[in-house]
Amino acid sequence: MESIVREITREIKESQVPDKYRPISFEEYLRMVFEDPRLVRNAYQRLYDMILSHGTHIAKVHDKEVIHYNFFDDPFGKGEDAIYGIDEALKNLVDTINAAAKGLGPERRIILLHGPVATSKSTIGRLFRRGLEEYSKTEDGRLYTFEWDVSDFDDEPTDVVPCPIFEEPLRLIPIEQRQKILVELNRIFKEKYHGEYELRVEGDLCPKCRFYFNRFMRLYEDDLEKVLKHVTVRRLILSEKDRRGIATFEPKDKKNQDEEELTGGLNWRLVQIYGSDSDPRAFNYDGELCIANRGIFDGEELLKLQEEFLYDFLHATQEHVIKPKKNPRIDIDTVILGRTNSPEYKRVKSNERMEAFNDRTRKIDIPYVLRKSDEEKIYRKFFGKNRVWGKHIAPHTLEMAALWAVLTRLEEPSADISLLQKAKIYDGESIPNRTVDVKKLLDEAKGKEGFFGISPRYVIDMISKALVNDVEGCINPYRVLAMLEDNLPHHPGVDENRIEEYKEYIELVKEELSAICQEEVRRVISHDPEELRQVGQKYLDHVMAYLNDEKVEDRYTGEEMEPDEEFMRSIEKQIGITEAQKDDFRQEISNWISERARKGEPFSPEHNDRLRRALEKKLWEDKKHNINFTAMVSDKTTDPEHKKRKAEWIERLKKEYGYCDVCAENVIDYAGAEVAREELEKRESRLP
Ligand SMILES: [Zn+2]
Ligand SMILES: [Zn+2]
Known part of the structure; x- marks a missing residue:
């Protein structure tokens, strides 16, 4: 026992600030100050330097470069003190503190963080307080x-x-004499520490x-x-x-x-x-x-x-x-x-x-976050990776909740894009076949967006509620969306005039979610890496021949033939490449190959995202008619082959996409039903 106490004592002593208890004479303090004039910085100057002491980097926000202060990235590793998606607001705040440090006016103002409920206002305050505590323990921040x-x-x-x-x-030095000392201190401060502001006591x-x-x-x-x-x-x-x-x-x-x-x-x-x-x-x-x-x-x-x-x-x-x-x-x-x-x-x-x-x-x-992925990070802060309280959070659950929350915070775009597309553009996605002036879009909404809509707190409360009510051991996005929708009328923070609107956004999100789930199930079901590579290689051969006006040599027979237009189009159509766009796409693929070759990187069709998606869809199209979805969905099938295949898909959904047994089975059944429904509709439309 004694050695444990001794060990703890040693640890405590080592972690202490060196001169915590040391009595220092006034004369010695003066010597210290001339050694390091930063000791006499005022409160604003110290706060500013504390923020900078954590470093900065350049962040890109909608193609615009903004200084990002690392201090706001959970500097003390508690997990809850990271601030996401409001780089511009934070820069504005730090600029104000900088101006106060320089004595330009804000030091004679209350710095008032203003915004709707449950933005990062409290986190900023907490970070400043804790940051100053920690900084005062360091050599650079001592006072x-x-x-x-x-x-x-x-x-x-x-x-x-x-x-x-x-x-x-x-x-303790009367003002007149103090000023003389400060002149000298400022000289040293500028020379030795490249001080950007004037030290004032x-x-x-x-x-x-x-x-x-x-x-x-x-x-x-x-x-x-x-x-x-x-x-x-x-x-x-x-x-x-x-x-x-x-x-x-x-x-x-x-x-x-x-x-x-x-x-x-x-x-x-x-x-x-x-x-x-x-x-x-x-x-x-x-x-x-x-x-x-x-x-x-x-x-x-x-x-x-x-x-x-x-x-x-x-x-x-x-x-x-x-x-x-x-x-x-x-x-x-x-x-x-x-x-x-x-x-x-x-x-x-x-x-x-x-x-x-x-x-x-x-x-x-300090506005609400307007980017889906940043909003999702706020929820992650609370719910961890994908398991909380022993329960699984199905893929896309937090993402879809975040998308909905962001939709409630946006103004209808005046450009001819949908609200959902606007949310996607804000999140850095591009809309296929469209060029949108993002800057114009942002300018239009400046100062308005981010100050109304649903608070992250409401969403977090509802996710918690879904988790508490869950009996299956897994919550999925549909469950959370239902929770978000059902509780709107009872929640004090929700603007009752907008409830109908909010419900419409739930529908929008559900459509989006359905497309994502189907796509994932598609990829899992049609996944055959060898087949994908073969078809992909064939596509690349034909595209290169097409671009160079050459013939293709068949890999097996060695026979020369014209590039197969129908085959190439059957793949390109999968990702919406029109006849008019096909040359651009093929050129893009060719450039991508040259680029990889130039860097000495190997290339294989599945390494190109768009091409891989096209190939996966194509393989899926070729295959899906051989899969009896209706049978699978009704789950009455006794066909052992079906069962085996389904088990493989579930494994793959778990391994590649983060599903658990419960949500993997759900999503296959659900997406399967969707595909079966689509097939039925197609068949009906073909009837005379
Ligand atoms: Zn005093
Ligand atoms: Zn799950």
Whole structure:
């Protein structure tokens, strides 16, 4: 047992920040600051550098290049803190923080994250808080504060008094002299760290520190050197739990709202000790705005705050000052972040008395995701890969739910494409035989799309509900779509005027899903790699001969013959290549072959996606008449051959497409029924 404790102790010690407990003299701190001027960065500058410290890369959004900040990709590996699909909004946010770091204005505003319910607003706040905590533990992100040694004074109840708001030690230097130091620090910062902004240490000591500062100054007759001997500099590790530099806040209802919650209030025990309620030592510097000094103040539903308290925010943002009752002003240095939902924002926006407040906010829109694959990633975050609570999630379940959610968030396109096609274009798909001006499409919808429709929370709730109600051990997309549809009228977050519309989108998604399922079953049933390769090779031979105006040599007989037009067309038609498009397609295939050859890569027909699809469909067409679907669907067949084949398909669906036994069987039966129905219709239409 003893060795376990020793081992744990060693691990804990090794993971600690090196100078966590080391007392540092003021002089030594000054040397450290000249070594690394970044120590004195303000809260916005530190936040900005923290975000950048995680790196960036260029992301492509609809052919447009956008800087992507890796910080938003679940930097602490918890799985739930990744933000998807809103690169442009995040860039706008980081740009604002950058401008605040440079002192260009936003540092005197509340950064207000605005958007519909259940976007990533809370995740952004959580990431900033956690990010700052972690950054403060690193060499690059470290910061310091100080405490007073007051043991010489008999009237103090303790020997050591830390600055209650974790001030930067340079604040101990009076402003005039401090400026001279800062000029030198900025020179070093630019030279050594290529600093892009100006380091500023603004504001006066907090009232409590000012009290001791003045007291020591009197004692030593303004000999600052002697005064500073009573100061010990300490490493500051920001911590939300310990209420150091990171504060969260949520307005309570009217009756319970207490101003002191933001600014702090009197400590009556200390009032008794010091004998006065205006003694700065008798004040509790525990208001959330004090706690947030050096770091971040993160306010939920900020606009629900009573108007009278909003003035505390105005001072805190505009002047970086807190004005508590019965106590002098407190200069603070903190990022003020707020979040608000659209309805609340509209209400406050239209309130004239709130004008001052509106002027002091910098609104950053955080919209819903408009790309299906990004929306799907949000659900994956909750439901993992494809098994949750011991239950299987059938392929396309999350994808189709995501498609539906995205459809509810789009405006009808004015171009002559369907809403479904619009969703596909947004997701980076191309519409066959069409060129669509994506930029125009996006411009048209800018600022509107992403602010209405179904929230990811509703979808996640319904998927959970489907999982809870499931008895088969597997939920499929049809089950989830039904759940999404049935609960629309009962859900508080759903706009009741749009329910009919939402139901129509369910139908659209079902059609899409049906096509996907049929395609998959097709591929599984017709799959014969050897046959596919042979037919594919034959197609390539004929295409090359066709393009080069040559004859084809038969691989077996060696006989020369004309390229077989009918054969080539029978394959191309499978993926909708028209007579007019066939030359382009053949040229494209030829280019693809040359490209692979040039790179020294082997090529085989199944390596080309479009060609493989065409071949699979062709083989399927050739085969499907030999498969008795109707028999299979009714499942009365006793034919052992059928059973064997079906078992093979199920295996393949499991191996290649991620189905389980339950959903594989379902999809074969379902798609089989669809094909059988189609066949019947065709046969009927052929009747005279
Ligand atoms: Zn202080
Ligand atoms: Zn399944």
